[in-house]
Amino acid sequence: MWTGVYMYKPYRMLVRICVTFSRQQWCREPPRWRGVCQQMRFARNFGTGDKEHNENEGERDNPESQLSGEKPSSQGLVFGKLGSRRRHLSPLERISQLLPQESLSQEVWELRRGRAEDQRPLGSMESSQEMTDTAGMGPEGSHENGRQRPDLQPCQESAEEVNFCDREEKMEEWQVGDGGDSSPAIFGEPPLGLGELVLAEYRGKGWLEFRKMFQLQEKGHLQSTWGSVAHSTIVGSRSGSLLQLSSGSPILVRRPSLEEYVLLMKRAPAIAYPKDSTAMLMMMDVSEGDSVLESGSGSGAMTLFLSRAVGSRGCVTSVERREDHHQRALRNYQRWRKAWKLRRGEEWPDNVRFHVAELQGAGALLSGLRFNSAVLDMLSPQVALPAVFPYLNDGAVCAVYLVNLTQVIDLLEGVRVSGLPLQCERIIEVQHRDWLVAPAVMKDGTAAARVAPFSGTGDEEEEQSHAEGKEEEDFSCDDDVPFGTVTYMVRPHHQQTAHTAFLVKLRKIKAKNS
Ligand SMILES: C[S@@+](CC[C@H](N)C(=O)[O-])C[C@H]1O[C@@H](n2cnc3c(N)ncnc32)[C@H](O)[C@@H]1O
Structure with a gap:
């Protein structure tokens, strides 16, 4: 048991060994606390904001892998040695194959090595490490043959x-x-x-x-x-x-x-923010193979999310009244597809039909089509609703993206006056709150150590050894800073995404006598 920076010596030694080992695994230079601090800052910015865009939901390093850095356990090998015949992959193995190689944990690498050994003829197990190394994929492989982490x-x-x-x-x-x-x-x-x-x-x-x-x-x-x-x-x-x-x-x-x-990407009009786009996908319950109507195409941001959701068996019909916006949406869509091809070697689905038209007058364009859902991100959507309504399946959802609450009221009034059997099920605002969680660093660059609370009633012996510990080591700035002894700043980020939109969920109801 220990509080603040204090702990019994055996624990302290154990922690120190673990931390030192962890640094040997992950650092290029001989470890110095300042360096570790920097690495941790890179790894631990769970909620930072992009200065320019107020949005930073990027891929993050896995902070646990940076901190743990344990020697791969031998248990992983047991998993791999189930027999020499080819076996089904576990969910963990399947997922690991989808992830970037660099992000895989030690355990997953052990599992893979186990599999590689499984599939080798008996008697050749001793060179299994070589196989992993020549593949050049795993962090532990790089470590063991003296190469640095990719x-x-x-x-x-x-x-x-x-x-x-x-x-x-x-x-x-x-x-x-x-x-x-x-x-x-x-x-x-x-x-x-x-x-x-x-x-x-x-x-x-x-x-x-x-x-x-x-x-x-x-x-x-x-x-x-x-x-x-x-x-x-x-x-x-x-x-x-x-x-x-x-x-x-x-x-x-x-x-x-x-x-x-x-x-x-380059924009023409403002985009539907990803946090709202994904919420609308959920609202509409868009699934692979669906046929979805969108208006307007704008810059093509929502279009891309729809394209991914409906997949190669589905189709997105995107209607935009302005030629320049239509061109921008098309270019953004094609640019992403091209990048995808280079990245994956396979085609991004060519599943969007872009049209230049006013939605209210797009009857000819829509005739013969049926939609599982529709998304409207345009001025005065209530004016276009009567034109869209006949092409929606019964029970289909039309998600509407509106910036102001007064527009929401206009929409509901438009639905009421038109008499369309559309039911407003939800009106939501999606809020993300970014947090800053990182080691507190003092002005001289050293980490701020935790201070143990003063206890006047505590065990005297314990207090004595606590004091001795402090004389031996000052954790605030040396190399051996045990796990859990550093102060973190933990607060909402000073840059937050402000209000973007209200999302309205309208459902087409089948009228009794229709
Ligand atoms: C805010 S933008 C849409 C942004 C788009 N959702 C995105 O994520 O990039 C609104 C677009 O709707 C288009 N628009 C407005 N009224 C329209 C109408 N009646 N028919 C077709 N497009 C319309 C505008 O020209 C504009 O490009």
């Missing part, structure tokens, strides 16, 4: 190796999965290549200072206040690599998620 150093594969033209052939090499009947082949993601969309991020004082999305070009340079880096340096790195800017500052390069893409 996310701390640019991948050594050269740009020539990842030639733009032979990329499709290369895809096969990055394919993972056992290829057995029970597990369809899943594409792993190749290193970053020319023509791909990349997101670069710099995290300085505990939050995101810089974020830029760009296309990798042969002679391009990424410029920032913190220095520059040539695109050719980025080509060949794994997504999620920390590279160095000319100033020495670290910059994270990775592929953008769809959410990040729509936030950073």
